Amino acid sequence: MFAARATGLVKLVGLCLMAGVLLAALLFPVVGGLGLASNRAADTVDQTSGELTKAELPLVTTVQDMNGEPIAYLYDQYRIPVPSEGIADTMKAAIIAIEDKRFYLHKGVDWQGIARAAAKAGVDGGASQGASTLTQQYVKNYLAFVVGKGSEDAYKKATEATLGRKISEARIATQLEQKMSKDEILTGYLNIVPFGNGTYGVGAAAKTYFGTTADKLTVPQAAMLAGLVNEPSRLNPGAAVEPAIKRRNTVIDKMRENGAFGPDAKVAEEKAAEYKAADIGVVPNLRLLPNGCVGAGDGPVYGFFCRYLIDYLDKAGLSPDDLKRGGYTITTTMDPVATRAAKESAEEQVPKDQEGVANAIAIVQPGDDRHRVRALAANRDFGNNADAGQSAYSIPAEVTKFGAGSIYKVFTAAAALERGVTGIDRQIDVPSVYTSKVYKDGGTKGYTVRNAGTYPDKMTLTDALAQSPNTAFIILEEQAGLNNVVDMAYRLGLRESMQGVNTKGEPLKADGSNGPSQGDQYKQDNSGSFTLGAGPTSILELSNVAATIMSGGKWCPPTPIEKITDRNGRPVQLKEAPCDQAVAPEVANALATGMSADVKPKGTAHGAAGGFDRPMLGKTGTTESHHSVAFIGATPQYAGAVMTFTDGVAPQVICNTSPPRLCGNNDKSGVFGGQVAAPTWFNAMRVLHANLEPKPLPPVEPRFR
Structure with a gap:
């Protein structure tokens, strides 16, 4: 007993000293001699109190599909702001009863509360209580969770047990009481305070724990939420039911003592007993709002689009931190029908759990003013579980480390058309073997290429694009100029692939230490193999190439x-x-028509087309190593690209089996673009074009024939 009284006496002296210093600080804001405040500190206090009157709280950003349906939420703090009239009186009464029963009587600092805490400490050594008002707590929570963004360091700073912090907090609180009404302060506090489980503010708490709104909270519900703000982790009603109920019942008792249940003591006692007998009432598993792309509305399907969206916005001026705090509403271009069709088609060709083989698709809508991304999907699910075949990278949008093969012949054809080297109906040379005296092979001139099949000695450019002889395009590349062909790839849409990564597919560092870019490297090396498309390529950019061609360039x-x-x-x-x-x-327009024969009988995509007889452009691609295959295609309504590539630790040949699988380095069994990538494209596009009238390709001027 003596020890307790001695401890209490020390606390009594400490509280009295604190009260005296606080009072002095409030009466004399600048006490330079004591080092307790300064003009600069006073300016900070004024600024903070001013900010609090119009505080913009961290809010949830909602991501919607093209129809306005939510597909993802991005946030640091799950919060649903509500006005005063949107908060039940039961909630206001509960928080005042347990946290600051003299709330409507003090002016920001409760001197009676400090005195009461000091007296209790002097009598029995008990912990101080009543010394921090709701107004002060509002200040503290603002500094911790708005200014400090909820970081551990910010919380420690906002709650540190120092006299300087207490003085600053008290001064801000008293200023706040002069600028805001009691109801505004109470509403602000209830919108900012954490309630555990990543939930902030009473609006989100009501939905998370009870599946209701803040204006409909019952006494037991309000009491439980009010009790949570004391220790939200320890009192988590989703896990610690008994401690949460005990704390709730304490709040109910405080509400009764504070007159919340009326003046009749017997009636109030009966009501309190009834409320305390209620079940905890929280919803099963809690209604936590999904957060981020992994938790997107249909996360495994929509996640790749969501990831691309965040990366795109970061480059466009909205950082991930902005998104998680800004409370934006983002209506995207994502078409859920197209995305679902793309996902199902990708999985149909390559199961999601097929080891080492990824199959990804991007769909873009052509247009003169915008190229809207309608779908980004893959056989892989979006997620963090690599063992389940998931990927948290936007594989349809990022630059893969693998090439698109003969699709790059499109850029050679485009450069040749632009420079007047040939026309789409003119005959070009197609030798079975060709040794270039222009391009290098291993550092010396004399680059030799062979065709993968048997072709006539000459054919039109249109037929060459459909049947894809290698030698013809090496010759065209010489005639059009390698630099022009590389630049054409950039111009038509491979912008990140050409200038944003090196030949390993690594993003270029700001200091250029891992450069040059892929495009510049091909130019420096005078490498004619560019037209065979072995280098890193973005599937989304390939899709946009098709959209650019179909959009009149x-x-x-x-x-x-x-x-x-x-x-x-x-x-x-x-x-x-x-x-x-x-x-x-x-x-x-000439290029679009020149690419239109790929689905015809001799074209490499004819078998995959399966009766898809709409006017379209198309081109398959297969890398020499058979580590990747691709298809690019477009109608006037939709453009898209598919790439199937090895995404395991060690690249291997993708074999032409059902489903495709890795088979070491046996390239004689390798799959071709017309066998996996092209069917993925056509199956997805059949769904999108089901109710669309066919549109013709644009006319070709005679000089490009």
């Missing part, structure tokens, strides 16, 4: 954004790259 960034509004409903402008005329419309 107009390149636009493949955008996932339809519109963005901020928390107040105002439009948000992004720093998106402007569209540009990559090639003349006449060149693009």
Whole structure:
């Protein structure tokens, strides 16, 4: 007993000293001699109290599909702000009863509460209580969770047991009471305070724990939430039921003592007993809001699009941190029908759990002013479980480390058309073997290529694009110029693939230490193999190449954004790259028709087309190593690209089996683009075109014939 009284006496003296210093600090804001405050500190106090009157709390960003349906949520703090009238009186009464019963009587600092805490400490050595008002707690939570973004360091700083912090907090609280009404302070506090499980504010807490809204909270529900703010982790009602109920019942008793159940003591006692007998009432598993791309509305399917969206916005001026705190509403270009069709088609060709073989597809809508990304999907699910074949990278959008094979012959054809080397109906040479005296092979001139099949000595450019002889395009590349062909790939859409990564597919560092870029490397090496497409390639960019050709040569960034509004409903402008005329419309139109024979009887995609008889452009691709195959295609309504590649630790040949599998280095059994990638494209596109009228390809000017 003596020890307890001695301890209490020490606390009594400490509290009295604290009260005296606090009072002095409030009466004399600048006490330079004691080092307790300064003019600069006073400015900070004024600024903080001013910010609190119009505080913008961290809010949830909602990502929607093209129809306005939510597909993902991005946040650091799950919060649903509610006005005063949106908060039940039961909730207000509960929080006041347990945290600050003299809330409506003090002016920000409760001197009676401090005195009461000091008296209790002097009598029995008990812990101090009543010394921190709701207004002070509002200040503390603002500094910790708004200014400090909820970091551990910010929380420690906002709650540290120092006299300087207490003085600052008290001064801000008293200023706040002069600028805001009691109801505004109470509402602000209830919207900012954490309730555990990543939930902040009473609006989100009501939904998370009870599946209701803040204006409908019953006494037992409100009491439980009010009790949570004391120790949300220890009192988590989803796990620690008994401690949560005990704390809830304590709050109910405090509400009764504070007159929340009326003046009649007997009636109040009966009501309290009834409320305390209620079950805990939380919803099973709690209604936690999914967070991030892994938790997207249909996470395994929509996650790749979501990941691309975040990366795109980061480059366009909205950082991931902005998204997690800004409360934006983002309407995307994602078409759920297209995405589902793309996902099902990718999995149909290559099962999601097929070891080492990825099959990814991107769909973009052509247009003169925008190229909207409608789908990004893969046989893989989006997620963090690699053992289950999941990937947290946006594999349809990022630059893969593998090539698109003969699809790169399209860039050679485009450069040759633009420079007047040939036309789509003119005959070009197709020797079975060709040794270039222009390009190097291993550092010396004399690059030799062979055809993979048997072809006539001459054929039209259109037939060559459909049947894909290697020698013909090495010759065209010589005539058009390698630099022009590489630049054409960039212009038509391989912008990140050509200038954003090196030949290993690694993003270029700012200091250039891992450069040059892939495009520059091919130019420096004078490597004619560029037209055979062995280098790293983005599937989304390939899709956008098709969209550019089908849009009369107009390149636009493949955008996932339809519109963005901020928390107040105002439009948000992004720093998106402007569209540009990559090639003349006449060149693009000729190229589109020149690529139209791939689905015809002798074309490499004929078997995969399976009766898809709409006017379209197309081109298959297979790398020499058979580590990857691809297909690019477009109708006037939709463009898309598919790449099937080995995504294991050690690249291997993808064999032509059902389903495709890795088979070491036996390239004689390797799969071709027309066998996996092309069927994936056609099966997805059949769904999208089911109710669309066929549209013709644009006319070709005679000079490009």
